[in-house]
Amino acid sequence: MSEITTRGELLNFVEEHEIGTMRVGAVDIDGVWRGKRIPVHYFTDSVRESGTNICNILFGWDMLDEMLPGLDYTGWHTGYPDITLKPDLSSLTVVPWEPHTASVVCDIQELDGTPVALSPRQVLRKVLHDAADLGYSASAAYEFEFYILRQSPTELHRSGFRDLEPLTHGSHTYSLQRGHATECVLEIREQLREAGIYIEACNTEHGPGQFEVNIHHGDALRAADQALMLKTPSRRSRPLTATRPRSWPRSTPRGQAPPAMSTRASGLRTAPRRSPATPPANCPIRVTSTWQGSWSSPAT
Secondary structure, three states: OOOOHHHHHHHHHHHHHHHOOEEEEEEOOOEEEEEEEEEHHHHHHHHHHHEEEEEEEHHHHHHOOEEEOOOOOOOOOOOEEEEEEEOOOOHHHHHHOOOOOOEEEEEOOOOOOOEOOOOOOHHHHHHHHHHHHOOEEEEEEEEEEEEEOOOHHHHHHHOOOOOEEEEOOHHHHOOOOOOHHHHHHHHHHHHHOOOOEEEEEEEEEEOEEEEEEOOOOOEEHHHHHHHHHHHHHHHHOOOOOEEEOOOOOOOOOOOOOOOOOEEEEEEOOOOOOOOOEOOOOOOOOOOOOOOOOOEOOOOO
């Protein structure tokens, strides 16, 4: 991730990394990264400041692009108008698995410049802003657990997603003896390192073909952007498929093995840590079952 703020710095970045294409996008309500590939010269001349428009159906369909009926925000009654993807250059990074390509995560705005309240990134920004008003800052780290299948996505489509073959069989949680199958996960780790994203650890997990990776903690917004990037190389590693099915087919040796993704976050401050505390009553952040951190009052 970069600290680029000016056009000159952006042009230097483009020249240094021989960038020809920019991947510009944001997540929809299901966490799917949606956007466009834009020629770098158009990005540097226009999109970096003005953004690029995209249909607001991003918040009107599901993961399979099936339109959701009965929505107030958008639908046939609104004509699915445009919204604007506004690049956040602090998220700019090279894409090691796509030659001569860089990516940038965007904030989403209405055409009048108003932030789209439904945007997951905007929701996070609001939570962090509200927390800052109370004297808190947040650091977050993401843990992903997923399955790797030996078939490519094309092969899976052809088979109707039947007869899935996991990369490993049986349960080998934390196994170093049988860690040869983690080679593709190590490739993902190195790809992410080139993009400025650091994996603290990776290991085999309980289910057949199941793996876990842990991203190093950091600023909550940047951590979310990095988690988004992790999903991309994990799905492009070799002629394999990384997936998070709702449950594993019963025909596998271990039966059902549902995947998991957990998020760990904690409140940070510079003063000495006090005894563990719960968020104050007027705090807009609500602790859920995934919370595994702690809150501390700001220094007085």
